[in-house]
Amino acid sequence: MGKEMTLYEDLQWRGLIKDISSEDLIEKLNNEKLTFYLGTDPTADSLHIGHYSTFLVAKRLQKAGHKPILLVGGATGLVGDPRGTGEREKADAKVIESNFGKLKAQVEKLFGIKCVNNYDWFKDVNYIDFLRDYGKYINVNYMINKDLVKRQLEIGISYAEFSYMLIQGVDFKHLHDEYGVTLQIGGSDQWGNLTTGIEIIRKLTGEEVYAFSIPLAVDSQGKKMGKSEGNAVWLDINKTSAYELYQYLYNLEDSMMEIYLKRFTFLSKDEIEDIMKRHLEAPEKRIAQEALAHEVVRDIHGEEEYQKALEISRALFSGDIKKIPTDQIGKIFSKVDHINIKDSENIVDFLANSKICSSKREAREFISSGSIYVNGDKIDSLEFAINKESALNGRYVVVRKGKKKYFLGEFIDE
Secondary structure, X not given: OOOOOOHHHHHHHOOOOOOEOOOHHHHHHHHOOOEEEEEEOOOOOOOEHHHHHHHHHHHHHHHXXXXXXXXXXXXXXXXXXXXXXXXXXXXXXXXXXXXXXXXXXXXXHHHOOEEEEOHHHHOOOOHHHHHHHOHHHOOHHHHHOOHHHHHHHOOOOOHHHHOHHHHHHHHHHHHHHHHOOOEEEEEHHHHHHHHHHHHHHHHHHOOOOEEXXXXXXXXXXXXXXXXXXOOOOXXXXXXXXXXXXXXXXXXXXXXHHHHHHHHHXXXXXXXXXXXXXXXXXXXXXXXXXXXHXXXXXXXXXXXXXXXXHHHHHHHHHHOOHHHOOHHHHHHHOXXXXXXXXXXXXXXXXXXXXXXXOOOHHHHHHHHHOOOEEEOOEEOOOOOOEEOOOOOEOOOEEEEEEOOOEEEEEEEOOO
16 A cells, blocks of 8 residues: 555546646645636536536545635626637527526535636626726737637637637636635636636736646547537436436446546545456456446435436346336337337237337247247237236336347327
8 A cells, every 4th residue: 555645646647637737736736725616608407427527626626625616607608619610609698597507506416516607797897898908918829829729710710709718717817806716627628718817817916826627538439528529428317317327337338447437436546446457357247337337326316316227227137127117217218219009909919010020920920939028028928918007107118129129118198
């Protein structure tokens, strides 16, 4: 057992430091109590798994005695930040306002972080004063050399998105003046915006403040784990259930396990090394994936929801569909072929009419070979009836054809 790591050493070991504005920050992180902030724009009504790693860094700093503030950008969300790939669509002010309220409630519940809205201090700012008080201090050459801006200049960037980093820099200045914030953290794609705030504060006050960036959470193909990439897994349980989150984590590739255990959990170095040792000895047991799913689902949704997700997973694996809570059936099977059922039918007719089987003959063959299951029960009778009595809660009929092909039938009232 080696000596205990400092906070900065732990962040480095976990792969959570990309850029750092000054070596002086290392000592301050390890030995001082800083007030810091991180920001997100309310472009959606929930955080997603791509945010989670960054927010856990805030939680790690908080556990070490530093004080976090979350800025949800009601103002910057209306402007849009450069992505390097093209202009964002113009945001709807009412949607942004609604999203702010939902994100504020979510963050305060999940992470216990104080939440502020930059619209509160920007809504009454005079444009001329803004240009005079802040625009004079940031050189255009400085701005166009920022990575995302430089990339987007090649295809065109609006003045609004070009100005985004200046607005975020003013945020840092405001929070520095109002709350004594001396550190900003954010994803590595935000580095240009983070350093602009440092520059504004230095030029206006002569004081030194700090920033460090965090590598973006990516999947095994190197794509961002975020909604803009079309693969969002939301932290809101009503958008992504605890079971769906569990399944997402449990099915991640072996090659990413050590990275994710370091970044997405509070497990210690010794614990992670032990998990990876046992995982590599028997990868088919998915020991690392189970540990990751347990830590993340429990942290976000609590132990009870984790246990429910685990029970549902075991029920699906064993084929015992009746153990799944009926209020979860629709969500769990939301991505399989859906069949609306109006009337009772013989199983053979049902399989053929719903196109689960190509014909009545094929339906009879599948039943005779023991390859049709209804609500977890193998069907061996050609006379079995699909009706509300055989449905789960009088509503759902989960059909399995073969080993893995599922269909969801649902009785509807006309």
